[in-house]
Amino acid sequence: MTQVRPMRADARRNYERLLKVAAEAFAEHGENASLDDxxxxxxxxSGTLYRHFPTRQALLEAAYVDRLEALGTRADELAAELPPGEALMEWLNEVCVATIQVRGMKSLLGSAVTDGSSAASTACGTSVQGAATRLVEAAQAEGALRADVEPIEVLRLAHGVAxxxxLAHGxxxxxxxxxxxxxxxxxx
Amino acid sequence: MTQVRPMRADARRNYERLLKVAAEAFAEHGENASLDDxxxxxxxxSGTLYRHFPTRQALLEAAYVDRLEALGTRADELAAELPPGEALMEWLNEVCVATIQVRGMKSLLGSAVTDGSSAASTACGTSVQGAATRLVEAAQAEGALRADVEPIEVLRLAHGVAxxxxLAHGxxxxxxxxxxxxxxxxxx
DNA sequence: TGCAGACCGGGGCCTCTCTCCGCATTTTAT
DNA sequence: ATAAAATGCGGAGAGAGGCCCCGGTCTGCA
Structure with a gap:
């Protein structure tokens, strides 16, 4: 399902440059960074930007999908290294760090755990939700986590902790x- | 320290009308509601608005001081009615409800518990922080709350819970x- | 080498903030 | 009651910034 025709070399160059700059800009100025800028x-x-990314949301997602997916991967690494309870906590810690450090990601991770799941963010949010589910269920199986919490609740609480x-500026x-x-x- | 000269009647009328409308607007559109609107x-x-409230922050605060103070008062009511542990939880619940329902208040309550205390919000945040301190200490004295948490931490966690x-849209x-x-x- | 496809950036259009000053209203003095 | 003084009002408009389209130009690829 890649491009029927591969991207022209200059197009790809610009595309990637935009992604890199966008990630920086969103991290620095939050999700409302100026697109023209x-x-x-x-x-x-600016025309080039809008051709590649029709909406702000599209750019935001494209800029951070890899990071979101990295969180998903990281979950499995941690699960392999640590006992379930600790793995979960360590992972939640990393989720929180990402939420805070990369300000533009806050809204993405946020909408990834919202009820009215924006069709857009659902795609990349799935990876994170899947990771959470695996870690939570493992921890519950070991008795390291109370059995009556849902994975999504844990994610939401993590967002709250972030x-x-x-606020503490820590x-x-x-x-x-x-x-x-x-x-x-x-x-x- | 009231006005040396009392406000002119029309000025007072406008001032109060602005406060009322501002509270509604901030509640509806969040803290970035259009001032001209x-x-x-x-x-x-718009000149009248800017004369009474030179900055957005000034208006935001003026619109919600009474509500913040009401939260302070409510803390004492609850403390009188319920055992300390329950009083604290009930109060935190009300703080969360206010945070969510009145969207413009989120930033106010937020900055009231931030490290870099904005000189502006400090004034009205004190009432809330004082209330939290009283409830937390009472609960700790009764052994209903672990002794090693600070009131400000509890407030921040409440903000996180909100x-x-x-996210759950509940x-x-x-x-x-x-x-x-x-x-x-x-x-x- | 031709041309489909990509680029560029000026400019239209919008929204928001905030100031300025002639005019209206209220207050005070008589 | 009336006039003068004081105070507040209004809203046009400048300025800033953002979004995004369009049409002339350029470039990579076959």
């Missing part, structure tokens, strides 16, 4: 702290 | 669910 920084005309950590320590509070509970 | 809806010129609940059930998970912990 991205085009300019990539050294292409938000909370962001660069990572807060994430572990809040994840640990979430795991152990606020009761004594 | 607010002026129009209030039936005043965010997580928003109208309130999710909030209680997530608060309960947070309280009891994810461990079995």
């Amino acid at each position: 991205i085009a300019k920084r990539a050294g292409v005309g 938000t909370a950590s962001e 660069q990572g320590r807060e994430i572990r702290r809040f994840l640990s509070l979430l795991t152990e509970g606020l009761r004594p | 607010i002026a129009k809806r209030a039936g005043v010129g 965010t997580a609940s928003e 109208q309130g059930r999710e909030i209680r669910r997530f608060l309960s998970l947070l309280t009891e912990g994810l461990r079995p």
